[in-house]
Amino acid sequence: MLSQFNTYAPSGKIPDALRQSVFITNILSSIFAFLAFILFGVLFSLFGWTKTSIFIILVSVIFGIIPVINRVNYNVGRLLFCLVPVYVTFGISLYGKLKVPEQSYITYFDARFIILVTTILPAIAFVIEEKWKITACMVSTLVCLLLFDPVHNALGLGYFQRGFTARSYYYINYIALISFLVLSFGVIVLKIITGRAEVQVKKSIQELNSSNRLLLAKNEELMSLNESMAQQSEELIRQKKEIQESRELIAEANLLISQQQEKLVESNKELAKLVEQKTDALTWTNEELIRHNNELRQFSYTVSHNLRAPVARLLGLTDLFKRSQQDHDKNEIALMIQRSGRELDEVLKDLNQIIDLRNDLYRVREKIQFQEEWQKTLFVLQDQIRPGYKIQTNFEQAPVIYSIRAMIQSILYNLVSNAIKYRNPERELCIEISTTRQSDHAVQLSVSDNGLGINLGTQKDNVFKLYRRFHSHVDGKGLGLYLVKTQVDTLGGSISIESEINRGTTFIVTLPHPQNVSKQIIFESEAAQIYFDADINNTVILWRRNITAIEYRKAFQAVLHSLKTYNSPGCITDFRLQGVVPDEEQHWLIGTVIPEAVRHGLKRIAGVGLADPIRKEYFQRMIAKTESLGIELKLFSELEDAISWMESYIRSYNGIND
Numbered sequence: 001m002l003s004q005f006n007t008y009a010p011s012g013k014i015p016d017a018l019r020q021s022v023f024i025t026n027i028l029s030s031i032f033a034f035l036a037f038i039l040f041g042v043l044f045s046l047f048g049w050t051k052t053s054i055f056i057i058l059v060s061v062i063f064g065i066i067p068v069i070n071r072v073n074y075n076v077g078r079l080l081f082c083l084v085p086v087y088v089t090f091g092i093s094l095y096g097k098l099k100v101p102e103q104s105y106i107t108y109f110d111a112r113f114i115i116l117v118t119t120i121l122p123a124i125a126f127v128i129e130e131k132w133k134i135t136a137c138m139v140s141t142l143v144c145l146l147l148f149d150p151v152h153n154a155l156g157l158g159y160f161q162r163g164f165t166a167r168s169y170y171y172i173n174y175i176a177l178i179s180f181l182v183l184s185f186g187v188i189v190l191k192i193i194t195g196r197a198e199v200q201v202k203k204s205i206q207e208l209n210s211s212n213r214l215l216l217a218k219n220e221e222l223m224s225l226n227e228s229m230a231q232q233s234e235e236l237i238r239q240k241k242e243i244q245e246s247r248e249l250i251a252e253a254n255l256l257i258s259q260q261q262e263k264l265v266e267s268n269k270e271l272a273k274l275v276e277q278k279t280d281a282l283t284w285t286n287e288e289l290i291r292h293n294n295e296l297r298q299f300s301y302t303v304s305h306n307l308r309a310p311v312a313r314l315l316g317l318t319d320l321f322k323r324s325q326q327d328h329d330k331n332e333i334a335l336m337i338q339r340s341g342r343e344l345d346e347v348l349k350d351l352n353q354i355i356d357l358r359n360d361l362y363r364v365r366e367k368i369q370f371q372e373e374w375q376k377t378l379f380v381l382q383d384q385i386r387p388g389y390k391i392q393t394n395f396e397q398a399p400v401i402y403s404i405r406a407m408i409q410s411i412l413y414n415l416v417s418n419a420i421k422y423r424n425p426e427r428e429l430c431i432e433i434s435t436t437r438q439s440d441h442a443v444q445l446s447v448s449d450n451g452l453g454i455n456l457g458t459q460k461d462n463v464f465k466l467y468r469r470f471h472s473h474v475d476g477k478g479l480g481l482y483l484v485k486t487q488v489d490t491l492g493g494s495i496s497i498e499s500e501i502n503r504g505t506t507f508i509v510t511l512p513h514p515q516n517v518s519k520q521i522i523f524e525s526e527a528a529q530i531y532f533d534a535d536i537n538n539t540v541i542l543w544r545r546n547i548t549a550i551e552y553r554k555a556f557q558a559v560l561h562s563l564k565t566y567n568s569p570g571c572i573t574d575f576r577l578q579g580v581v582p583d584e585e586q587h588w589l590i591g592t593v594i595p596e597a598v599r600h601g602l603k604r605i606a607g608v609g610l611a612d613p614i615r616k617e618y619f620q621r622m623i624a625k626t627e628s629l630g631i632e633l634k635l636f637s638e639l640e641d642a643i644s645w646m647e648s649y650i651r652s653y654n655g656i657n658d
Contacts, residue, residue: 008133009026011070017129021126023075024125025066025078025081025125026067029064030064030404032063033061040057049610058088059084059088062084062088063084075133083140085117085118085121086115086140086141086572087140089111093152097157098157107483112145115148116141116180117184118137119184120187122134122187125137127193127195128191128195129195129260145176145177148173167427222271228433229264229267234255310380314341314344317333321337363404364520365517365520367409368400368402370395370401377412387545389429391430392430392431393433398436401443402517410483410487412433414433414484415484417446418480418481419449419451419505422505423452424450424452430449431449432447433447434446435450440511440512441514442493442513443510444511445508445511446507447506449505451503452502453502456498464481464482464484464485484509491511492511492512518535520560523559526544526545527544528547529541530542530559533643536570537568537569538570539559539566539571539572541556543574543576546578546580547578547581552589553588556589556593559571560597563602564597564600567601568601568644569603571597571606572603572606572607572608572639572642573607573608575609575610575615581618583617590625595629598629602631603632604631605622605631605633606642607622608638608639608642610622619635
């Protein structure tokens with residue numbers, strides 16, 4: 001648009017946000033100057049030269065130089081654009097009644113109309129962020145309308161003083177005022193709406209520009225393919241000319257052309273499919289980036305929040321160790337340091353799971369015992385819990401949940417830590433923790449305390465926001481509840497709060513029951529499928545065909561990663577479709593993977609099809625290695641039998657009677 005009116009284009013020093021309004025002001029100023037000049041011509045033709053003619057010419061000149069003023073000072077130029085019509089019209093009305101009293105009835109009405117029209121000028125000249133300038137100009141118009149009669153009357157130039165007696169005159173004043181209000185509110189509402197629309201349009205333009213850049217890249221690929229296709233077409237034309245020269249080759253050439261056309265159609269189909277795949281991949285990548293950024297932010301908050309207690313405890317114990325003179329005391333402190341180190345190691349493992357949530361391996365839901373996680377929470381919070389605190393737990397209604405262990409531990413820790421931190425100093429702290437199972441198999445965790453409470457009347461919308469704190473006398477950063485809410489959302493659940501000042505607070509976390517926990521796929525390829533069975537806490541690998549050495553190692557590396565992550569006591573492998581494994585890969589599995597898995601808790605292996613004669617040496621090596629490591633290996637002909645055997649073992653391993 002600016003390229004069509006270069007004369008009126010704003011100077012480069014004008015901010016981008018104001019360039020359009022300055023540009024419009026320049027164009028309208030020139031139009032108003034031209035209209036004022038036409039008005040002068042009409043008045044001159046009707047009444048000849050009058051006392052007010054010079055003012056109309058002056059208005060035309062002022063409007064004509066506003067584009068020049070805008071290049072020097074765009075604020076002054078736009079203010080003149082809005083205010084000159086108001087005050088010059090008012091002045092012409094007064095001056096005309098003094099100098100040409102016989103025409104005084106004219107400007108009693110047209111002056112008001114002109115002043116009324118200027119109501120829309122501020123909305124044209126200024127953007128919505130310049131609300132004080134818009135307000136000043138509109139107030140100026142309103143003042144001129146309100147003072148129109150008082151000023152005329154004060155100078156003896158009033159309507160009735162000039163000999164007019166129509167009663168409808170006052171009614172016109174009211175109509176003018178109401179019209180001003182209608183125009184003002186309409187202009188303001190329209191300006192706000194258009195301002196928001198402009199912001200949305202700019203955002204959409206940015207998104208479109210990004211999409212256009214992608215489309216340009218795709219177009220370049222298409223152009224390259226078109227060039228290749230054009231070369232093929234030229235080759236076909238050349239062949240066709242040769243065929244025309246030799247009648248004996250016409251049939252063969254036609255067949256060749258037909259084949260080339262079919263290939264061209266197929267290429268177009270493949271190209272369309274490729275474009276669709278690239279578009280889907282780009283969409284998926286954008287979603288992954290957004291999710292990954294949120295997960296990284298959550299991890300940074302978790303690190304600062306969950307590592308504070310164990311690190312502080314280690315620092316304090318090492319300081320005591322340096323000061324202690326007695327060997328007995330040093331031994332006790334060393335044991336406490338070792339215990340705190342293990343605690344820190346547990347926290348780091350949990351944090352490692354949180355930062356790796358993007359990996360499918362850490363989307364797996366484990367079978368988690370609330371009592372076990374509560375014992376870990378007690379250990380982490382032991383320095384904060386006083387003998388007088390009364391903490392009651394009841395996990396009987398829902399002792400188990402299928403979820404991400406690190407997040408359940410973090411949710412328990414933060415809610416209980418919050419209850420301790422914001423306890424009421426006037427009474428002993430009482431905390432009640434319980435779980436219940438809902439009709440849809442969802443698990444509800446409730447944490448209640450009798451602490452200071454939160455004023456939900458004013459703070460309900462801020463409870464789970466980042467860096468929001470409601471009691472300044474206690475140290476904290478306002479991260480705990482934000483982290484809990486983020487983790488609950490990640491798990492697909494919800495959290496609610498009930499609280500009263502000086503009565504206490506109850507947090508209710510509802511977590512859904514995940515689907516198909518017995519077969520959560522963590523690795524899949526053409527050669528193998530690996531899944532985690534949360535019911536029996538086992539990693540299961542199913543071979544699909546004869547495999548290569550690379551496929552073999554890649555799959556078992558994923559198995560080892562799973563065993564390390566979930567400390568699974570058992571592993572089930574279906575060898576039936578695996579084929580023959582080279583000796584080198586067998587030695588790698590038996591000498592490296594299995595011992596490493598045993599160090600992380602592996603106690604039992606179930607093999608399906610391992611006794612097949614083609615795997616005789618493989619089987620003998622497995623037997624020898626498992627016996628030397630003290631783990632149990634049992635063979636089965638069907639996968640279901642292996643799962644049943646492992647299920648009975650897991651029950652006894654967890655101390656549950658069949």
